[in-house]
Amino acid sequence: MTTSPPLSGALTRTVETALAAALATVRRNIETFGPVFPGDTTVDERYLPRPAGDGIAEGGNRGWTTTFWTGMRWLGWELTGDPLFREAAEADAADFERRVRDGEDLDTHDIGFLYSLTTVPAWRLLGDESAKQASLLAADHLMLRFLEPAGIIQAWGDLTDPAQRGRTIIDSLMNMPLLSWASQQTGEPIYAEAVRRHTAQLREHILRPDDSTFHTFYWDTETGEALRGATEQGAHDDSIWARGQAWGIYGFALNYRDTGDVQLLEASRRAADYFLAHLPADRVPFWDLVYTDGSDAPRDSSSAAIAVCGLIELSQVETDPQRAAAARTAADEILASLIANYTPERPEDSDALLLHSVYDLPKNVGVDEGSLWGDYFYLEALTRVMKPEWTPYW
Ligand code: GLY
Numbered sequence: 308m309t310t311s312p313p314l315s316g317a318l319t320r321t322v323e324t325a326l327a328a329a330l331a332t333v334r335r336n337i338e339t340f341g342p343v344f345p346g347d348t349t350v351d352e353r354y355l356p357r358p359a360g361d362g363i364a365e366g367g368n369r370g371w372t373t374t375f376w377t378g379m380r381w382l383g384w385e386l387t388g389d390p391l392f393r394e395a396a397e398a399d400a401a402d403f404e405r406r407v408r409d410g411e412d413l414d415t416h417d418i419g420f421l422y423s424l425t426t427v428p429a430w431r432l433l434g435d436e437s438a439k440q441a442s443l444l445a446a447d448h449l450m451l452r453f454l455e456p457a458g459i460i461q462a463w464g465d466l467t468d469p470a471q472r473g474r475t476i477i478d479s480l481m482n483m484p485l486l487s488w489a490s491q492q493t494g495e496p497i498y499a500e501a502v503r504r505h506t507a508q509l510r511e512h513i514l515r516p517d518d519s520t521f522h523t524f525y526w527d528t529e530t531g532e533a534l535r536g537a538t539e540q541g542a543h544d545d546s547i548w549a550r551g552q553a554w555g556i557y558g559f560a561l562n563y564r565d566t567g568d569v570q571l572l573e574a575s576r577r578a579a580d581y582f583l584a585h586l587p588a589d590r591v592p593f594w595d596l597v598y599t600d601g602s603d604a605p606r607d608s609s610s611a612a613i614a615v616c617g618l619i620e621l622s623q624v625e626t627d628p629q630r631a632a633a634a635r636t637a638a639d640e641i642l643a644s645l646i647a648n649y650t651p652e653r654p655e656d657s658d659a660l661l662l663h664s665v666y667d668l669p670k671n672v673g674v675d676e677g678s679l680w681g682d683y684f685y686l687e688a689l690t691r692v693m694k695p696e697w698t699p700y701w
Pocket of ligand 1: 402540666
């Protein structure tokens with residue numbers, strides 16, 4: 308574990324101002340939305356109630372991104388101590404408890420995202436026993452997706468769906484901390500063993516030899532053989548979807564922390580080095596790293612925010628002090644650019660904390676908008692800088 312270098316006074320003041328603006332927006336969103344969940348991304352910089360679907364009414368808790376809304380509320384409470392944030396987060400967490408107990412919209416590996424920022428903090432921060440049990444139930448649901456003999460957790464869809472069977476995605480690295488937490492809480496090694504097998508497969512196959520990453524990868528579910536990489540949200544199968552590379556930095560670092568497997572530390576370093584070497588001048592990536600300075604492709608600020616959190620985590624778990632310092636410097640540079648160039652001029656100009664994310668460009672969904680995950684990771688990044696003693700929810 309390496310300690311962080313001191314921040315420059317200028318960056319500290321910039322982050323303080325940015326954090327105040329971000330918290331003003333989270334507060335206003337609580338007042339405006341109450342228990343209504345917004346859509347995945349803004350529409351013209353405003354969040355709208357989440358569309359109805361899958362038998363769930365408008366504003367309901369479905370999909371993979373509602374967790375980030377709640378995560379921001381927990382962060383708001385930890386940062387300010389204001390009960391407005393805590394009460395909103397607790398109400399959301401109760402709805403996540405209901406969702407897992409009712410088995411609603413759980414056919415996804417994103418159960419890790421969904422419960423790591425909602426019921427797990429309710430247990431960690433408030434000792435809520437019922438939230439702990441709901442989190443363990445969520446971990447058990449996630450384990451249903453572990454496929455032998457491949458030793459991977461299937462990402463999307465029904466386990467019998469031929470288009471999705473045996474497929475996992477780089478984002479899944481962020482779903483593993485829920486399983487590591489479940490092993491720590493129960494003393495049952497089965498969850499940790501799934502993490503060990505799944506992360507080893509991703510390290511070997513989704514991280515390419517040149518240190519870039521595939522978005523998704525298929526395994527043969529009968530033989531366990533690794534088959535092929537493919538994209539869903541990137542420019543093409545062999546391209547480097549920027550958010551995937553950022554998930555790789557953060558996800559491999561967190562799983563190194565939880566498993567102690569030094570090959571995962573090396574994987575996080577490799578993902579980070581590739582990401583940093585393919586950034587444009589302002590340090591915020593285009594939505595796919597095949598685009599470079601001079602391109603008019605959209606940027607994805609959310610990838611930058613995830614990378615900042617990942618680089619700070621990496622700097623904290625690094626065993627090499629020089630690498631730790633370099634990761635931290637890179638994180639601070641990217642964060643400074645996000646604050647300067649990718650946030651609303653005034654908090655009232657947008658419901659989003661961070662502008663210019665891309666959700667899914669090939670499907671033309673959420674392009675150049677705010678996004679719930681972009682907002683969450685931006686707020687987490689500010690928190691990590693201002694409150695180095697903060698314990699991650701992951
Ligand atoms: N986990 C889905 C995404 O990053 O878009």
